Amino acid sequence: MTTKPDTAAALMLLLMLQWPQPLAAHTSGGNGLSGTWEVLLNNSGVVAMHMALTHLNTVIFFDQTSSGRTGYLLHRNSSCSGRRGGGGGGSSEPKNEGNGTKSSSQVKSCWAHSMEYDVATNTLRPLTLRTDTWCSSSSFLRDGTLQQTGGYSSGIRKIRYFRPCSDGRCDWTESPAVLAEGRWYSTSQILPDGGTEGGADRVFILGGLNVFTYEFVPKSHPNETAYELPFLHQTSQRRDKGNNLYPFIHLSSDGNLFIFANRDSILFDYRHNTVLRTFPRLPGSGARNYPSTGSTVLLPLDHTNFFQRVEVMICGGAAVGAYHAALRGRYYQALSSCGRMVITDEKPEWIMEEMPGPRLMSDMLVLPTGNVLIINGATHGCAGWQKAINPVLTPYLYHPNGKPGERFSVLRASIIPRMYHSTALLLSDGRVLVGGSNPYYRYNFSGYPYKTELRMEAFTPYYMRxxxxxxxxxxxxxxxxxxxxxxxxxxxxxxxxxxxxxxxxxxxxxxxxxxxxxxxxxxxxxxxxxxxxxxxxxxxxxxxxxxxxxxxxxxxxxxxxxxxxxxxxxxxxxxxxxx
Incomplete structure (x- = not known):
């Protein structure tokens, strides 16, 4: 339950909302290189908490089914009226976090919770989710099917599939198989196993709230269970809801997995359940994983070194104690630092840089140019319902090969705050699709200072002019x-x-x-x-x-x-x- 701020905290909130956002030394706003914004849809119907681009150039996005009423009415039915079907604008969180417990999401909803967006026609098609996908994970399989795993309550152990189609008849399906453990706030990583001769797709799924294990989908044999990973225990801070949820995973050039949680990282051999290497701790205080949500990218792999040099970058996050403070209506300034590390070096070290300003809950995208776009997010607080303030409306562009101290530039600002549960991804036409933002458990279109956001935008980088x-x-x-x-x-x-x-x-x-x-x-x-x-x-x-x-x-x-x-x-x- 989110705690209401007292009078002093409320005054602090109002003052912070008036603070100007810090800008970099290099601002692209006046030289035509800052990009442009366009609102594509005024009502996407569903908050884009999760989003993926298919190889048919459609975008699948979806929310949690437990939110109740959304912006897209499917049909009217008395079985979903009242509290179960309509919901209100409240922000109360559900109290039940058990595995597979019965919830209102099992009742057929009158409201859409997932959409297919056709980029070419700028149109929407509603999709049907049967169980709750709240804070779940996904991977694309080799045939372009999206494998979707976990979620909340009725969906916490579910495995779902969406196979894109060109005739508008495809929809979500659920597998009779289930996960070995409930996965809420977990991370998925497609493995290279599926690319071998005769091999099947295999996905590695890691962590979750109060879950310190990993598992494979599909299982290698019917009785296979989840495997313990002590690293998740070691990086967990229970007072701050873990600070290691949605752990970062990157596939390294030796076939092993780089795993980062909180401030620490390892190289993990998933085939033999072995930690091969422990990397230096990311310098500085604060944490980088949910609810101290920072972001990460793998910088481009290059044929000139036979794709062997692997460099990870992590930016933003929340200050020490940010989650506990936000529960009391106090919002600590986010982290402004980024760290880069070549994980394949003999003696890897983090190289630290400063962004133009503090930032958390941002999305990081590697553009085809090799530059990194940092977009969405806020400057104070942490991730969660009404736990952050002061949106960052200006994207940053990072030039990895630029001169140190001059690698960031500030781009043109949006007018739409993108706070908790916002997303961004690169489209095939070069634009960046931006959607989502909902600081409330249910949809609240009159929320102050940040409402539930159903507008979807496109940010067009300068080079597409x-x-x-x-x-x-x-x-x-x-x-x-x-x-x-x-x-x-x-x-x-x-x-x-x-x-x-x-x-x-x-x-x-x-x-x-x-x-x-x-x-x-x-x-x-x-x-x-x-x-x-x-x-x-x-x-x-x-x-x-x-x-x-x-x-x-x-x-x-x-x-x-x-x-x-x-x-x-x-x-x-x-x-x-x-x-």
Whole structure:
């Protein structure tokens, strides 16, 4: 239950809401490089707590079914009227956190809790969820199916699937199989096992509220149970609701998993249940994982070092004691630091940098250019219902190869606060889709100072402006991309260019992530080798590109392929990597 602030705390809140947001030394607002914003939908129907882009260029987004009334009425039925079907604007949290207990989410809802958004037509189609997906996790399988796991109450052990279709008839299905343990605030990671000859898709699922184990979906044998991971006990701070929920996971170049929770990290051999390496603690105070929600990316992997150099970046988070303070109506300033570490170095160390300002609950996206977009979030408090204030309306752009101290720039501000339960992801046309934000347990459209938000926006980076079209690779075609490109195989990419290609022509593959709670699960960007380019006509170009060498580098499945000419990217086309 959220505690109401006393008079002094309320005065502090009002003062903090008036504070100007800190800006970087480099602000792009007046030079045309700050990007643009556009509202795409005024009513998405459902808060985009979870979001994923499919290889058919539709976006699946969904909320918790326990929220009751949403912004999209499916049908009227007396069985879902009143408290169960309609809900109010209240912010009270449910008291039952048990595994698979009966809840109102098991009653067929009159309201949509999941949507399919068609990017090309800017239209919505409601989907049906049977159990609660609140604070769950997902991974894309190699055929493009979204595997969705866990949630709350009736959904806490459920395994769901959404297989994208072009005829508008596909919907969520639930597996008769269930998870070994309830998973609420857990993280999923697709494993390279599914890319081996004859191998099946395999997903690693880690953690959850008061759950200190991991498991595999599917199980390797019917009686397989969850496996204990002491690292989760070691990083848990119960007073602050764990501070290690939604742990960060990145697949390293040796096939093992980098796992980060709170401030600590390990290299984990999931095949043998062995911690191979303990990394240095991330410097500074505070925590980086839910509810002290920071964010993370894997910086682009590059063919020039055979995809072996792996560098992790983590930004933002909450101060020590932020969760407990927010329960009392006090909102501590968020962390402004970022840490980078090459986890494959012999003696890895964190290299620290400062963002233009404090930030938590932000989304980090690796753009095709290799730069990192940091978007959404707040400057004070922590994640949770009404536990943060002062939205950060300005995205930051981080240039990994820039001069130290000058790597951040501040972009054009949105007018819409994106607080708790907001999301962002990269679309194939180069825009960034932004949605969500709901500081309340139920939908509250009159909430102050931050209401339940159903508007969806697109942020367009500066390089997608028409001004750069003469430098932009156009009409990209991946020959054989839909059928599938085998690992290590050469394939042809056709594209058009008005000007002569830059010497910095790059071919970039980006895995489409599943996004929730400031975490883009299995986000992965690769710079592939170009073996040769020739001009076939006045503007038509043909490039021979070499696919990634193995599923350890790029787990089997669909990727967005982008041609980048001197920092100006094309629109992306889908390519599928397989054995």
């Amino acid at each position: 028409k001004f750069f079209d003469d430098k932009r690779p156009m009409n990209v075609v991946v020959v054989g991309g839909e059928e599938g490109i085998r690992y290590g195989e050469e394939f042809v990419v056709l594209f058009e260019m008005e000007r002569r290609a830059s010497t910095e022509l790059e071919f970039v593959a980006s895995a489409a992530p599943f996004v929730t709670h400031s975490l883009s699960m299995h986000q992965r960007v690769l710079r592939m080798e170009c073996r040769g380019i020739q001009r076939l006509g006045e503007v038509l170009m043909s490039a021979v590109v070499k696919a990634p060498p193995s599923p350890v580098v790029a787990p089997a499945g669909y990727y967005l392929l982008t041609v980048v000419n001197g920092g100006i990217p094309s629109k992306s086309e889908w390519v599928r990597f397989l054995v």
